[in-house]
Ligand code: AMP
């Protein structure tokens with residue numbers, strides 16, 4: 001297999017060709033949701049683009065094993081280990097237990113993903129499943145001298161690393177993509193960026209989830225969960241790690257610090273980060289309370305897949321501003337697109353032979369667009385090029401079916417409702433047979449016969465139209 005799949009690696013700051021550790025197999029890890037509230041459509045932009053990445057890799061021939069955690073403990077309201085546990089905040093808000101909250105919002109997350117055609121990763125692991133693994137990693141980090149205990153908590157000592165800011169030559173200030181919410185000084189930390197591996201001295205007396213550990217009863221820090229869960233399922237060498245840009249610092253920076261200190265070697269080669277979806281007032285945030293969800297879009301009458309198409313039309317590395325005006329435009333374009341595809345299905349040569357060479361040429365163009373740093377808007381443009389082309393309907397339909405393995409826009413089914421005409425299969429067969437008969441008459445230059453067939457159908461309320469894609473029929 002020729003390997004030319006490229007995307008922007010945040011670690012090297014370059015668009016690079018993906019070379020997996022194991023030939024043909026890619027280990028991919030995604031930071032999962034913090035399940036204390038519904039996912040907002042910004043979170044889901046990240047998951048849509050990560051889904052496209054996974055499906056594109058499969059499309060060009062890689063085998064992918066994708067792992068995702070569910071953050072159900074340890075993520076505090078500030079990414080810098082201060083503030084309240086987000087899960088506890090959710091439980092208090094809804095007068096439920098933390099585990100009830102986790103279950104409810106995990107289910108809600110996957111329901112949203114299903115509506116957006118986001119594939120569930122091969123492995124999904126809640127953090128609370130892996131406490132022994134976290135404790136083991138913290139023990140090793142202490143043994144190796146990369147961690148210390150202070151005030152009852154265990155901290156990672158960032159001063160032990162030559163290069164803590166692996167992602168950037170930029171200043172720390174530039175790395176903070178608006179992640180710190182309630183910054184408080186933690187007097188136990190030896191260095192400003194040291195982070196908690198294990199909390200025992202909880203500031204929160206009412207911390208719901210606690211476990212025995214060598215350092216006392218407590219709970220894990222947020223960063224440790226992604227290091228452990230990825231290693232548990234993908235081993236010591238990982239190919240691609242994904243997340244939103246806000247995860248670059250401190251979360252992914254800390255993951256690398258602790259993972260590579262624990263392993264003693266390089267851990268993950270490629271880092272894929274999706275830029276934020278913003279609303280007019282700025283970054284979307286669950287803690288703001290009032291935020292955009294998939295359900296809200298549905299209540300307003302949008303098909304969730306329209307939001308997926310909205311995301312695909314811009315590049316994942318650019319910030320994207322949400323607006324209903326643009327969503328309306330995308331919705332209109334989507335309806336038109338799937339209707340045209342539904343019409344193609346009714347054209348006489350829909351069941352004909354696929355034009356193999358031309359099919360392959362389009363397939364290559366599509367793979368090139370995806371392999372060129374995931375150029376999804378180009379991939380969508382190719383759909384329109386296919387519609388305009390003089391390919392037969394069978395080839396067009398085969399291409400849409402093939403591309404939809406990645407785009408997942410329901411290209412072949414969504415138009416059916418729009419074009420549903422209540423015509424039964426028998427009548428449809430009759431119409432198609434008549435169309436074929438008319439085609440044959442035309443070929444023999446028997447135009448009187450061709451016109452008579454058209455009139456015969458018109459008398460039954462069926463109109464024929466000669467289009468670039470062949471003859472299309474509709475009810476009058
Ligand atoms: P969380 O549930 O807060 O842990 O976030 C889940 C995922 O959404 C992470 O990969 C975040 O980096 C990502 N994310 C958070 N906010 C946004 C946003 N406004 N746009 C895109 N992705 C986001």
Ligand code: ZN
Pocket residue numbers: 030031032226251
């Ligand atoms: Zn993570």
